[in-house]
Amino acid sequence: MPDPTVNLYTVQEIHAAEAAAGSALHDGTLARRAAHAVAELGWATWLRGLVNPCVAVLAGPGNNGADALLTANLLTTRGVHVVLVEPLAPGKSALRARARSELPVDIESHDRLPTRRRPFDLIIDGLLGIGARPVKYGPLAAVIHQVNAAGVPVLSIDVPSGMNADTGALSEGDICIQASRTLTLIGHKRGLATYQGAAAAGQISVTSLGVPTDATGCVLDGTASLATLCPREDATVHKGRRGDAWILGGAAGMTGAAWIASTGALATGAGRVFAAFETAASAAAGDRSPQIQTRTWAAPVPERAAVVIGCGLGQSDDAVAALETAVLHPGPLLLDADALNLLARSSTAAAALANRHAAAVLTPHPLEAARLLGVSAASIQQDRFSAVRALARRFNAVVVLKGNGSIISVATSDSTWVSASGHPILATGGTGDCLAGLIGGLLARGLPPLDAARLGTWIHGRAAELEAARLGGSCGLDLAQLAHSCARAINELQRNRFN
Ligand SMILES: NC(=O)C1=CN([C@@H]2O[C@H](COP(=O)(O)OP(=O)(O)OC[C@H]3O[C@@H](n4cnc5c(N)ncnc54)[C@H](O)[C@@H]3O)[C@@H](O)[C@H]2O)[C@@H](O)CC1
Numbered sequence: 001m002p003d004p005t006v007n008l009y010t011v012q013e014i015h016a017a018e019a020a021a022g023s024a025l026h027d028g029t030l031a032r033r034a035a036h037a038v039a040e041l042g043w044a045t046w047l048r049g050l051v052n053p054c055v056a057v058l059a060g061p062g063n064n065g066a067d068a069l070l071t072a073n074l075l076t077t078r079g080v081h082v083v084l085v086e087p088l089a090p091g092k093s094a095l096r097a098r099a100r101s102e103l104p105v106d107i108e109s110h111d112r113l114p115t116r117r118r119p120f121d122l123i124i125d126g127l128l129g130i131g132a133r134p135v136k137y138g139p140l141a142a143v144i145h146q147v148n149a150a151g152v153p154v155l156s157i158d159v160p161s162g163m164n165a166d167t168g169a170l171s172e173g174d175i176c177i178q179a180s181r182t183l184t185l186i187g188h189k190r191g192l193a194t195y196q197g198a199a200a201a202g203q204i205s206v207t208s209l210g211v212p213t214d215a216t217g218c219v220l221d222g223t224a225s226l227a228t229l230c231p232r233e234d235a236t237v238h239k240g241r242r243g244d245a246w247i248l249g250g251a252a253g254m255t256g257a258a259w260i261a262s263t264g265a266l267a268t269g270a271g272r273v274f275a276a277f278e279t280a281a282s283a284a285a286g287d288r289s290p291q292i293q294t295r296t297w298a299a300p301v302p303e304r305a306a307v308v309i310g311c312g313l314g315q316s317d318d319a320v321a322a323l324e325t326a327v328l329h330p331g332p333l334l335l336d337a338d339a340l341n342l343l344a345r346s347s348t349a350a351a352a353l354a355n356r357h358a359a360a361v362l363t364p365h366p367l368e369a370a371r372l373l374g375v376s377a378a379s380i381q382q383d384r385f386s387a388v389r390a391l392a393r394r395f396n397a398v399v400v401l402k403g404n405g406s407i408i409s410v411a412t413s414d415s416t417w418v419s420a421s422g423h424p425i426l427a428t429g430g431t432g433d434c435l436a437g438l439i440g441g442l443l444a445r446g447l448p449p450l451d452a453a454r455l456g457t458w459i460h461g462r463a464a465e466l467e468a469a470r471l472g473g474s475c476g477l478d479l480a481q482l483a484h485s486c487a488r489a490i491n492e493l494q495r496n497r498f499n
């Protein structure tokens with residue numbers, strides 16, 4: 001059975017769920033449930049079986065601190081030596097005041113992480129939760145730096161302290177706890193699924209605390225949500241029914257990008273793959289696969305073929321002309337790399353995209369997204385959810401904003417999908433070309449643009465995980481192998497769905 005679909009929540013949605021749960025928060029029921037879950041996870045993962053375990057519990061001024069103090073109490077009753085770290089004066093939380101008063105009066109407490117001869121066995125992070133403002137330099141930042149330098153496992157309550165739970169952006173200067181695990185409460189948070197937030201959280205578990213939550217407009221895409229999108233095969237299938245993918249790119253000196261994208265398209269089982277280069281000489285060069293047919297940009301593209309334009313396209317006048325022709329293509333269309341850079345400058349191409357009947361797919365990385373929106377890459381990363389929605393609306397497109405926790409959005413709705421797969425092994429040239437070809441291949445196979453973008457993005461990330469496992473780390477990615485792993489990942493998803 002695949003895992004159930006995972007919804008991602010904003011802080012506002014969590015507060016609404018909490019409000020609907022009634023008075024439970026006010027009498028501390030939810031905080032006690034949270035503390036039980038945190039203590040149990042900490043005990044089972046790091047403390048059980050240790051002689052005289054010692055834990056530092058970081059307690060902030062609000063209800064995240066209350067959860068931490070209640071956890072401290074539970075751990076002391078299990079015989080754990082607890083050292084409190086309280087860098088700030090308590091705020092107005094009555095819950096926190098009560099939790100603090102329930103602890104032994106002589107419990108050890110510091111405003112910094114104390115140095116000990118024997119290191120802590122675990123640090124529990126209850127400094128800030130979903131009520132956090134960005135952390136500035138000061139006592140809180142000092143403790144966060146100490147914790148990150150301590151080399152001790154860290155269990156964060158709800159979110160790693162210092163991150164924005166809605167966006168995943170860290171406080172300026174990257175001031176944020178780097179957790180080993182995060183136990184998030186009531187529902188999974190958006191900020192834990194993308195960019196730096198996803199990296200800071202470590203392994204994430206969710207505990208509902210018994211609070212019901214509704215489906216949201218944001219889903220963490222994994223096997224459960226994607227299995228139904230996989231194309232079904234039947235024994236009578238032939239290449240004519242599996243569609244044509246045309247890859248337009250590969251200007252002189254950049255032919256490799258078009259070959260890589262073509263290999264990505266082949267991995268989807270597309271019926272035929274054509275790589276169209278700037279010149280016949282470019283088409284003849286390079287590491288071609290015998291399965292890929294070659295053309296030039298001037299060749300007519302059949303109306304129903306899926307077109308992928310941009311991988312190694314360059315920015316010449318001919319490239320502009322190729323783009324302005326491609327955006328009028330009546331069949332499925334994907335724009336990547338140089339096509340996006342040119343789109344940022346071509347009002348003709350932008351207007352044609354806006355008028356397309358079927359949405360095109362755009363696959364920008366943060367810098368390309370920044371050029372398209374006329375802002376800095378840093379501001380894109382500060383709020384990737386807003387950026388991807390703005391791009392989708394601006395260009396009437398399905399947009400995949402790449403990066404750790406790639407986010408997908410579509411012009412016609414406010415919904416977003418975050419891909420749960422991926423690996424830092426992808427941080428090397430050419431992997432984006434493979435993704436563009438992969439999504440293009442799925443478009444050729446007849447998937448609607450949004451489904452092709454979601455499925456392709458997840459498959460690509462899953463293939464990266466498989467390659468990293470095979471290589472035993474993040475180095476040495478071979479793009480032909482990545483394409484093979486994409487095919488394996490599609491086959492695996494298909495088997496899971498249809499067997
Ligand atoms: N919402 C709910 O239903 C539940 C919430 N619970 C806990 O409560 C947390 C939210 O509690 P709060 O709303 O009190 O928020 P937090 O505890 O996250 O933080 C708010 C407190 O921290 C201070 N603060 C925020 N940012 C700061 C900064 N950068 N520098 C210095 N001080 C800062 C605020 O002035 C306030 O005192 C959740 O993350 C979770 O841990 C749980 O007990 C279970 C139920």
Ligand SMILES: [K+]
Nearest residue numbers: 125128159161
């Ligand atoms: K926290």
